[in-house]
Amino acid sequence: MRGTNSNRENSGASSGTVRDPLDSIIGISAAIQQVKAVIRQVAPSDITVLISGESGTGKELVAEAIHHHSPRRNGPLVSPNCGAIPEGIFESEIFGHEKGSFTSADQRRRGYFEMAHKGTLFLDEIGEMPLPVQVKMLRVLETGIFHRVGGSTEVKVDVRVIAATNKDLGVEVSQGHFRQDLYYRLKAVNISLPPLRERSEDIPMLTEYFIREFAVRNHRPVPSIDPDAFRVLRSQYWAGNVRELKNFVESVVALGQDELITSEVIKMRLSSESGNPNLPVIVGRSEADLNQELVYRTLLELKHDMNSIKGLLQRVIQGQSLEVELPFSGAEEVETYSLDDVEREQIRRALANFNGNRRKAANALGIGERTLYRKIKQYRIKDD
Ligand SMILES: Nc1ncnc2c1ncn2[C@@H]1O[C@H](COP(=O)(O)OP(=O)(O)OP(=O)(O)O)[C@@H](O)[C@H]1O
Ligand SMILES: [Mg+2]
Numbered sequence: 001m002r003g004t005n006s007n008r009e010n011s012g013a014s015s016g017t018v019r020d021p022l023d024s025i026i027g028i029s030a031a032i033q034q035v036k037a038v039i040r041q042v043a044p045s046d047i048t049v050l051i052s053g054e055s056g057t058g059k060e061l062v063a064e065a066i067h068h069h070s071p072r073r074n075g076p077l078v079s080p081n082c083g084a085i086p087e088g089i090f091e092s093e094i095f096g097h098e099k100g101s102f103t104s105a106d107q108r109r110r111g112y113f114e115m116a117h118k119g120t121l122f123l124d125e126i127g128e129m130p131l132p133v134q135v136k137m138l139r140v141l142e143t144g145i146f147h148r149v150g151g152s153t154e155v156k157v158d159v160r161v162i163a164a165t166n167k168d169l170g171v172e173v174s175q176g177h178f179r180q181d182l183y184y185r186l187k188a189v190n191i192s193l194p195p196l197r198e199r200s201e202d203i204p205m206l207t208e209y210f211i212r213e214f215a216v217r218n219h220r221p222v223p224s225i226d227p228d229a230f231r232v233l234r235s236q237y238w239a240g241n242v243r244e245l246k247n248f249v250e251s252v253v254a255l256g257q258d259e260l261i262t263s264e265v266i267k268m269r270l271s272s273e274s275g276n277p278n279l280p281v282i283v284g285r286s287e288a289d290l291n292q293e294l295v296y297r298t299l300l301e302l303k304h305d306m307n308s309i310k311g312l313l314q315r316v317i318q319g320q321s322l323e324v325e326l327p328f329s330g331a332e333e334v335e336t337y338s339l340d341d342v343e344r345e346q347i348r349r350a351l352a353n354f355n356g357n358r359r360k361a362a363n364a365l366g367i368g369e370r371t372l373y374r375k376i377k378q379y380r381i382k383d384d
Contacts (some may be wrong), residue, residue, distance in 0.1 A: 021064040026209045027202035031194050035062065042189050043069035048141060050126075050186045051164040053193030055357045056243030059164040060124070062191055066162055067120040075119030080112050083128035083358065084373040090133050092149040095140075101150020111148065113140065116159045121257075126186065127178060129166035134179045141185050166359075172254040185206070196241040200234040206242060207233060210249040211261070223253065228263040232270070240355025247355075347372065351381065 025036055042049055043066045051059045060079075068078045085093050092101070096111030112121055123129070129137065140146045141161060145154050163186050172178035196202065207225065215222040238244050252261060252269050346365065354360040362372040375381075 021061055021068050025058060025061055025065060026206050027199065028205055029194075029199035029202045031199050032202060035191055035193065036065075038189070039065050040069065040283065042066065044071065046160045047189055048160075048186055049162045049189045049191060050169070051162065051191045051193065053166065054168070054195050054241055055166050056241035056355060057193035057195060058242055059166070059193060060122075062193065063120075063162045063164060065123075067122070067160075070120065072119050076115040076116055077120045077122060078112050079122040079124055079126040081373070083125040083288045083369055084377065086370065086374065087130050090130050091136065094133060095136065095146050095148055096155075097149035098151040098161065101148070105150065108148070113146065113157050113159055114155065117157050118159075118163060120160045123161065123163045125165060126163040127165045127169060127172050129178075130175070131179065134182045137183045138185055141182075160372045196238045196245060197236075203234050203245065204230040206245060207249055210246050211253055214250050214253045218254070220253070221259070223256070223259055223261050226263060229261055229266045231265045236270075238273055240357070244355045280341040307348075313321060340379070343375065344381065347375055347379065348381050349377075 022036060025032065025039075027033070039062060049066060052064050053059050063079070064077065067073060080093065082090075085359050091301060092105075092111065093108070094113060096109050097105050097113055099108045101107060136146060138159075144158065145156050148155060154219045169178055169183050169187070172182045204227075204344075207230065211225060212222050233245070240247075248269070252265065255269070256265060258265055259313070347361070350361040350365050351358070354364065357373055358376075359369055362369045365372065367375075372379075
């Protein structure tokens with residue numbers, strides 16, 4: 001599979017024992033029940049679905065569930081991340097190109113639409129699609145027909161499109177970043193996933209589900225959890241939503257030996273991570289305040305790292321050895337490192353600080369979102 005490392009092409013043909021993604025969508029809240037009902041309702045048709053919600057709310061899980069419950073389940077599910085595709089090759093990545101259509105095009109190449117033939121095309125982060133491509137996109141949604149870049153023959157595909165966004169596309173439209181006609185076409189069915197803090201009644205069930213999942217996967221006895229611990233978990237802000245809760249529960253199970261997870265254990269883990277900006281924060285403060293604080297913490301860490309690097313460079317200039325201690329936490333070994341290592345570590349850390357939210361991480365690092373995607377790919381950074 002070519003393209004960005006966030007592309008996934010999955011042929012369900014060999015399934016049989018594949019778990020049903022709909023069963024993995026956990027929650028007792030009315031919102032989640034409603035989402036599952038809509039998935040069941042729309043999956044059998046070819047209708048375009050727009051999934052919206054903050055990072056970590058389960059958009060990808062919903063897309064998988066729709067595909068799995070559709071008659072296309074044995075076809076491919078192709079999931080390019082629009083934010084990860086460089087603007088210059090966007091059109092050719094999506095629609096393919098003919099041989100000779102541009103200098104480096106030495107042979108015809110299929111785009112994601114053709115790869116998804118008889119299956120589902122899940123366009124993740126659709127808000128990142130460049131405006132000129134949006135025009136072509138609308139036409140394909142309406143006719144199923146397009147031309148490859150540099151080609152004159154019409155290509156017809158049988159593809160169901162699902163799109164996801166963590167932006168408010170309505171706002172993007174009003175700011176002129178997204179075409180209104182495409183927005184209306186996409187949101188024929190809009191599945192909106194509320195942030196976890198607005199459905200905290202789901203937290204106990206999710207927590208138990210993740211505890212069991214991690215314990216079983218690690219061949220450990222499944223610990224039980226004190227109901228009082230749920231109270232503590234429910235009082236957190238969970239800026240990174242279900243993904244953040246999942247990571248937190250994983251750390252509790254991985255680091256503890258307890259048969260019973262109490263509220264004390266939870267509080268202890270929360271406070272032992274208090275030096276860690278990844279820590280979920282208490283409800284009651286505005287999101288703007290929290291974002292500002294996270295940006296501030298990231299900047300402080302970057303400043304600290306910069307100072308270490310300055311010291312290092314000074315030593316190099318003075319002709320001292322390049323063998324230095326990495327200025328990053330957890331680095332026990334003395335190693336030689338490059339500027340790439342520094343950059344990789346800073347990106348990794350910024351992503352951790354913002355629970356994988358690439359937009360916020362890019363802002364904090366002072367680089368564009370696309371540049372960040374490129375670097376994540378280049379450094380093979382895992383950010384889930
Ligand atoms: N309701 C849920 N029940 C169980 N697991 C969930 C639920 N929602 C999300 N998850 C899990 O949380 C993690 C994040 O979910 P997912 O990748 O679908 O989020 P997303 O909305 O696509 O995030 P992003 O915008 O950052 O791509 C995944 O591991 C997913 O399995
Ligand atoms: Mg996603």
